[in-house]
Amino acid sequence: MTLSARDLSVRFGGLQALAEVSLEVTPGRILGLIGPNGAGKTTLFNCLTGVIQPKGTVVVDGVEITQLRTDERVRRGISRTFQTPRLDMNRTVLDAVMLGYTPHLAQGRLACFLGLPSVGRSEEHLRNGAIEKIRLLGLGGAAEDRAGSLSLGQLRLLEVARALVAGPRYLLLDEPAAGLDESDRIRLADAIKNAAASGIGIVLIEHNVGFVSRLSHELLALVNGTVVARGEPNSVVCSEKVVEAYLGPAYVH
Amino acid sequence: MTRSVRLSRISPVLIILGIAITLAIAGEVRPSIYATSVTIGFFSLLALPLGLLYGQGGAISLAQGGFAAVGAFTTAILTVKFGWSPFASLVVSVGLPAILAFVIARPLLRLPELSLALVTISLVMIFKVVFERAERLTGGYNGITGIAPLPIIGVERSYAHWTVWTAVLIVAYCYASYVESGRGRALNAIRVDRLLAESTGTNVALELSSLFSLSAGIAGFAGWFYAHYIGFMAPDSLDPTLSANILFMVVLGGRKSVLGPIVGASLFTLASDLLPGTVTQGMIFGSLLIVILVFFPDGIVSPGMMRWTRRRATTIPEAKNTPGVRLERA
Amino acid sequence: MAFVEFGLNGIFLGAVFGLLALAIAVVWMTTDVVDVATGSYAAAAGMVAVWAGPPWGALLGILAATALSGTMGVIFLIFRRLGATRDTILIVLCTIAYTFVIESALQSVFGTDNRFFPSVPGAFDVAGVFLTFQGVFAFLLAVVLLAGLLAALRWSPAGLLMRASAISAKSASLTGIPVRRVQFVVFLLGGAIAGVAGVLASMSIGVSYSSGFALSIVAFSGAVVLGRVTVSLAFTGGLLIGLAIALGQAYLPQGWDAATAPILIVAVLCSGLVSRDMFHGARP
């Protein structure tokens, strides 16, 4: 029962975005992913979700999924959020979150075309589930607002809610806490902890080292596409290479 | 909330029913109006599924007229040359374009919008060459004459009117229901951002191919109806211009709503009935199209009337254990 | 021998398509718009030229085509002024509607006949290959135009502005280039080139009110057939399409050659040979 990636390598022309990166997440654990801008963190997520095809293998719960399309991987329980929120700004927050239910729609196309009552009933059911997640992330008051009226931080929370309603077994969060105020940050941390407690394996990209090391069970530091440190959060944060990458060589003592 | 959902699905259907009844009453007073109403219905049948595919899913197609021609020629050939009953040929008239569309859809629907437009219009031109050259089957330029009218329906104009408008009503109802459902949400996501749709678990290729195939099938049905209604089918009857016009109907009427394509089809038919002269019509009509495209690019039934931009009355209370104060709320 | 003869005549015919492909390509590269009415500008030029008669008819025809494309350019500018981020596909639909307008206008003024401008008389034969002076004239004229255009793009200040706007309209406008004006001029340029092509067409295959759309499709297939869209590749592509059509006319059963261009378009665009960037304007 793991999501594991082995020796992922990606090149963009002359740029080695990832070089033989491996990682492993087990259900209930939170893996923090840190690294300076351009280190390849988002690229790693893109490999795990099949947006780009890397060299190397991705295995989820013992099944290799390297060749699967993005949507097939979602069906296998890998959900993600985007660093720059992606959604239809003209629809309501509730609608945007309910999009996350797509893999779990009970009715087929035909039933949807015929507008069977069962479609309406399950929509109602899904709506309630979505509202619960929206409240959990503190967006309850905005559920019926246009998504475009939210702040960037709130949009990131919305992305988290959307990923959560998909009922994933593995959740990839790309800088969800960026641009949040303190109260939202606490709420987000709670939501992440609860998700982990309910058995979801989480990979969390985050620049705020304090925030991420408090939350994670394990930390992985990426610099220029290579893993420079991994393990216990405190030891990773203090490791020479991480300090150098974040603060410059002068701070390494 | 359930009620508001139902209503928004039913109300366009009621409006269309109203249009159909009004046209029928007018047709009883002046029989020539039935000809107009059948034409509007025919165009609507072609435009509605394109509205779903393009307006909701973002995949443009300039091939609707071409698929209608395939359906029309299929039934013309099967009934006239092979003596099939029109109802047996209906299956092939719908099935053939649908299958054809499904098969060619995969490479097509990956293309960007502009590219897709040019490819689909090229497809229609290829169809036309095939119709013109496969003389033994299609009769070449002269086409096929003497296609029998449909039993019962073919006898009275009002029957034809109700046949085609019933089909329009059904398609409109299905369109509206689909958009309301979770799959409609996924379809909308495809238009907005394909990566978003994929990352929330939508098989984009399958979704669009199915809809492309469905709209081709419905076009095939419209073509089947057309062939038996007019009694004659030639390569020029349903030509590439029609395909372009169908897209115009969708865009002008309003590509984002159920009613848009029908409004577009009505205006189109009325305009060509009312505008003087056949030769100069293109000038007036084309100029009007340009003006509307430039100044009202969202069409007549614009997204302002869409359901989800209207705020629903219900509000959801904030969670109780809110720590801290919220500073920003737009 | 017959093959060579068909081939060469095809390439001479292709000169017309090459110019049209060129016209489509320059407008496409600078404005992101595939101007479907390009063929109609050519048809109009041919019809006007025939109507006014030689020798000044040719010039009048080219002017007419330029005026028509200029009008499209104005429509384009208004469209962009009203909403800079609007979907480019709507403008492409405008050009289709514009095709209807021009067709209908030509039909009501000039009727439905296929018309011919007097061609360059005479023919000659080289080693048993029979060629017309008209064909050679069309080809040479087209090559000279292409060379002139390439030189202008390469060395003239206006050409520099055009190239800059083609690479990125946004960054060009940030550096103070009047992108909109450049785009308008490119519409005029495309119309003029299409006008020349139309007059040449009226000297060989003839033009009718309804030639426009088919010409556009053939020209577009020429513009994309070599994969990358540049001025000289578009022209070469047009020549190749002429060749393909001529050989199709010679060796395919009658009438099937009309499917050549659309089949090429489907094949080339579906194979992904043409970079998505060329179409990116239509998908914001």
Ligand SMILES: Nc1ncnc2c1ncn2[C@@H]1O[C@H](COP(=O)(O)OP(=O)(O)OP(=O)(O)O)[C@@H](O)[C@H]1O
């Ligand atoms: N599609 C792409 N094509 C070319 N280069 C890319 C592409 N995607 C990412 N890159 C490059 O790969 C490198 C890693 O990018 P990535 O987005 O993974 O960084 P990141 O660690 O997420 O940084 P940030 O903290 O800024 O989000 C960057 O140099 C980026 O410019």
Ligand SMILES: [Mg+2]
């Ligand atoms: Mg990133």
